Amino acid sequence: MTNLDKPSEMSSPKFNNKLILSFTAVALIGFLDALYLSVSHYTGHISCSVVSGCQEVLVSQYSEIFAIPLAILGALYYLFIIVNSLIYIDSQNKWSKLILSYLPIFGFLFSLYLVYLMFFVINALCQYCLLSASTSTILFILSLILIKKNKYVPRV
């Protein structure tokens, strides 16, 4: 009825906001999960109820890069995504949009590598790590949607 009243460009930011909020929500889950793993990495204790192997994964030689636990890098990655999604919601900052569009691709590739390590090298599974792999996959899918919704190449 009132469709004609609405300027057509209004629908795009509306949709984007929902999409960006999905980034925030998924990255928040990923962040809390990675935070849990970071603390467990240092306390050296983790309780696994569903699948066993958290202990093995968390203390394996692959759990750190240059003495920095991967869990902390993961937490920082997710926090960075959260902050950028909030900045975008706040001010439609184009840099934040660029980060949300492309950073999850690298996050996804890295978590593919980690899942490969878990399955084929360490031979142990950890549900919290799998959850992180899932959130980074969802972020990747969201980033593809975001790229598709904004087909033009951002001028930077």
Place this chain on the structure above:
Amino acid sequence: MNKQNRIWFWSISIIVITVLSIIIINAANPNTNGSTVVTDQEWSKGNPDALVTLIEYSDFQCPACASYYPMINKLADEMGDDVLVIYRNYPLSSIHPQAELAARAAEAAGQQNAFWAMHDKLFANQKAWSGQDNAKDLFISYANELGLDVEKFKSDIDNKAIKDAVKEDQRSGNQALVEGTPTLFLNGQKINNPRSYDKLRQAIRDELSKIQQ
């Protein structure tokens, strides 16, 4: 967004993230405080005022625990003035089906001041009752051999208070992050199981000299 909305937006976002982070950090950082505190309701041997307390979480059906009990007994005999030895039940029921019943048998004997006698008897005869369907009958016969009031023992072994006592030990073990049996705590610190009596005695002596310094 206008300025006021922005302030709200960022404040709420930061508060939500901070609160959730604190919850997660607390959840990941198990609080083991208090689980190795000694209460009045303990099965103990040795000097109650000793500087060193050794808490053993054990399972009557676990073979490793059976090989440990002579060492712990010897320790209490030889160093009883310097150490307080405490036994807590940690029956691993998933792999030892009669362990919980055995723990209750020892607790029931404890009602007649025979906890340690039953403790020794259960470990000494572990092979005889492990995996036996009539384990309970055997425990009753042990109570009889120890000169206990068998009728009282029979009613105590199924008593809710006794079952709760075993559960309470187990709960404290979970809180202390016990993962297997036997697990030893020396003055609240989990220690690796010493491989011989000499090593165990040495660990106690080291702890004593550390405190006395």
